[in-house]
Amino acid sequence: MQTATFAGGCFWCVEAVFKRLRGVHSLTSGYAGGATENPTYEQVCAGDTGHAEVIQIEFDESLIGYSDLLNVFFTSHDPTTLNRQGNDVGTQYRSAVFYHNAEQQQLAQAYIDQHSADFDHAIVTEVTEINNYYPAENYHQDYFARNPQQVYCNAVIPPKLAKLRKLWLPLLKDD
Template structure:
């Protein structure tokens, strides 16, 4: 098993999507990339800690490759908006890949360059590619959030459409 860490806006959305991929296990929501040790959801939501909401996952590279994870990452959020995903605004919602090794760094940078060169989006990709930092696991109430709270308004109006898009675009990668 290998590990990957991604931030693509609200971790409830990101967690819900990556949980559904074949070969992915142990998806945890948390915080990374900030200045305060042992931070909390309330602190991160203030936008003052420098942390991003992220998910950290384990994956079987014989079932799903890191390149495939990157494809899902970039195609399921807007990597061209700085510190924003939809109505979620702040540095905690930034697009970021935290790489665990040099191979992940090389693959992420290459994928980002290829996407920028293809001009798929009108604006350049602002996704941060940063070395692994300390991962602070989110509080228990945030674990498996969408699956436990799918009728909650945010989940119904924001997370559910992203999950439906994932199911349509990546049907061949679902567990």
């Protein structure tokens, strides 16, 4: 098993996308990249801790590669908007790859270098070594599956899932 950590806006949205990929063994929403130890959702949302909302993925690299995860990550959010995704604004919603080893760092940077021309604006995704990770509160875990009619989720997540099916159908679980 390998670990990957991504920040692409609201963790509810990112989690809903990645949990559908084959080879993803577990997925936990949380916080990374800040200074406060064991931050709460309220602290992170206030924008004072420096953390990003992230998902941490445990994946089986024999079933899905880190490059595949990067492809899904960069096409499931807007990596060209600084500290925001749609109406979610703040450093906690930044685009970031928190790498766990040198290979992940190299692959993330290579993706950005190779795909910059695919976007209308410059990619602002930060590529940073993971220095901390704190799981989010239990009510954030598997949020969309448990709250599919929540207004925010219902407006934002289904288009992301449709795009996932359109672009990455071979990477999806069979269920």
